[in-house]
């Protein structure tokens with residue numbers, strides 16, 4: 629899937645001007661304000677109307693947010709309604725809910741609970757199950773594990789990786805965290821001030837970053853952490 633052009637402006641100021649290809653799993657990594665969220669919003673068709681956007685996508689399928697593109701947000705604690713039982717927040721039949729719960733390794737008993745009665749990891753599994761409802765071709769992930777503790781974070785990232793292998797959807801994973809990016813993605817684009825400064829194979833770039841900005845992101849994230857293969 630090729631995003632051959634994404635150009636976002638606000639009051640004549642260019643906020644994002646990038647192009648990238650998602651062959652399987654791509655991490656878009658950059659510091660705060662670099663343009664990650666705007667990129668996701670543009671793909672979801674959810675940019676503020678005050679912004680102008682040019683988006684050119686070659687996907688081999690019609691790009692439709694909510695149908696073949698789904699979204700996993702940063703904070704599972706606020707993603708679900710607290711007052712409606714979990715199962716009522718799905719838009720598929722009972723059999724499909726059971727199937728989805730099995731795929732994300734969740735006990736069906738949790739479907740009758742309310743969101744505040746679940747842990748962060750359980751909630752994020754529910755949100756991922758919802759993202760899988762329509763068998764998406766692409767899943768957009770906006771820092772999906774920052775609200776979770778480190779152990780749960782790794783479990784959720786492993787789950788996403790496994791699901792991707794099984795279902796074959798593509799992933800665009802937005803984060804400032806190189807460590808999470810490495811756990812889940814084969815390729816990386818480093819974004820700074822709305823522009824891509826470096827991109828390519830994850831291992832290659834982590835082992836030999838060309839840009840100071842990339843080095844800073846790597847140093848910030850891998851300090852005191854085991855370099856996990």
Ligand SMILES: Nc1ncnc2c1ncn2[C@@H]1O[C@H](COP(=O)(O)OP(=O)(O)OP(=O)(O)O)[C@@H](O)[C@H]1O
Nearest residue numbers: 638643658659660661662663664665666667676804
């Ligand atoms: N509604 C808006 N109106 C005007 N400018 C905006 C708006 N939203 C974002 N921007 C600007 O666009 C740029 C990119 O913002 P964006 O939210 O995409 O960054 P980000 O990389 O997602 O940061 P973070 O990691 O903090 O979420 C920033 O300079 C930001 O100030």
